[in-house]
Amino acid sequence: MTSPHSLRADAPSTPCMDAAATVRTEQAGLDALARALEDPNGLGGAFGRAVAILLGIQGRVVVTGIGKSGHVARKIQATLASTGTPSLYVHPAEASHGDLGMVLPSDAILAFSNSGETTELGDITTHALRTGQPLLAVTSKATSTLASTATLALTLPAMPEACPMGLAPTTSTLMQLAFGDALAVALLRQRGFTASDFGAFHPGGRLGARLRTVRDVMHTGSAMPLTAPDTPMRDVIMEMTHKALGCVGIVGQNGELAGLITDGDLRRALDHDLTTTLATNIMNPRPLTIDPDALASEALRVMNARRRPVTALFVLDPAGRPIGVVHLHDLIRAGVG
Structure with a gap:
């Protein structure tokens, strides 16, 4: 699939044209993700099973990822925690050096990797397999190592990056972020999480003030x-x-x-x-x-x-x-x- 940035080298371009092309490319990724989530026989069905798994655990959602996917994972972990789903972020490299002790048998692991071949995730996924913990993989490669070893693979649509070289994670990380937000909101709704509950987790600042009773x-x-x-x-x-x-x-x-x-x-x-x-x-x-x-x-x-x-x-x-x-x-x- 060709990115809107794939223009002739001599084609006229301005910063605002590049900006608009970037947004349209990423928007196409979000549109594709929304369509995939509406498919009960594809990602939509897997999404429903993921919600059921995370609602059923007694522990926390351990969110992990490295690089740009790691930054997304940190944000999703924060959103989960603030909307009623106990969670923590574990860095894959630190997990290999003792932080696996933070992961309890009652937890589930939510791993983000666009390629599904991130070697740094090896130890934490092996730990999940050894202990029988649910491992949910958010990736764009259904045949990847991570997807094939996961309890449940959540395969996002493969869409072109907005980067003109197709290398820098842009569209893919935005889709990961939107998927993680969708997961957090679905869990929020299933738990019956209210504005008062939200206020209890956000006592500071203007948001906390507006959530006071x-x-x-x-x-x-x-x-x-x-x-x-x-x-x-x-x-x-x-x-x-x-x-x-x-x-x-x-x-x-x-x-x-x-x-x-x-x-x-x-x-x-x-x-x-x-x-x-x-x-x-x-x-x-x-x-x-x-x-x-x-x-x-x-x-x-x-x-x-x-x-x-x-x-x-x-x-x-x-x-x-x-x-x-x-x-x-x-x-x-x-x-x-």
């Missing part, structure tokens, strides 16, 4: 601005000022949230006699609320969804009783906004 950032107890429906507006203002969240929740006889008064409602009620007007006369009886286990990012989405954005949400228990308040400023301080 409302429960983590809400104001609770005496910090909640609450009052009864028959409270005079003069006292409602005092409660709103004291709690400094820009709102007051109106609580019914059974403790349920009956309504909400915001500082905007107060401004719109300035023509009332605030000494005789009651909270029930001003409140919004259908305020926006949120569940305590909702993601903080969901709270931000709800706040911004209205034509006139809100700055605070009451957090309710299953019986509709307020157990907290989350404010826009809390989300910003937490790194969500």
Whole structure:
């Protein structure tokens, strides 16, 4: 198969033309991979068996590879670990010098090698055969040594590299990466891995902040601005000022949230006699609320969804009783906004 880079030596070329040709070559590889994964009698069927094998082990997925395939293997191992599949990367050369001790009988081995003839993988594959561990080989050569000795060969389509000499791993490593990501996502789905689980593995940075729950950032107890429906507006203002969240929740006889008064409602009620007007006369009886286990990012989405954005949400228990308040400023301080 001819690479789009196979042009005459005297053919005009520019960096942007070369870039576009590279992307198209690699895109063709991904398209071929997607078609192969849709074939239940080919790679698609093998992929399903690989997922079943990895779901069935009691230990970890030991990911290995060397050179460019090794770099891909490290990334796939990190993705597996962060999405609920216990895993580790073992360098083939280091495995031959003691790191095979990291590989337990309950583990499975996932080996990446485009040619399937990588000599450095010899000791780790021999170890798998000796102990009876599942060995899954991701390669482009179905007749290679690695594929023939593996418990399951996952043979990727043979596609031209984007390198004009056809030598530097480009298309092949991109296909390996996409295949590994597909495997990690399939395992994630089969395990029922949730956004909350993901957040537990990513507590740091902006991603960790967006995966925090409302429960983590809400104001609770005496910090909640609450009052009864028959409270005079003069006292409602005092409660709103004291709690400094820009709102007051109106609580019914059974403790349920009956309504909400915001500082905007107060401004719109300035023509009332605030000494005789009651909270029930001003409140919004259908305020926006949120569940305590909702993601903080969901709270931000709800706040911004209205034509006139809100700055605070009451957090309710299953019986509709307020157990907290989350404010826009809390989300910003937490790194969500």
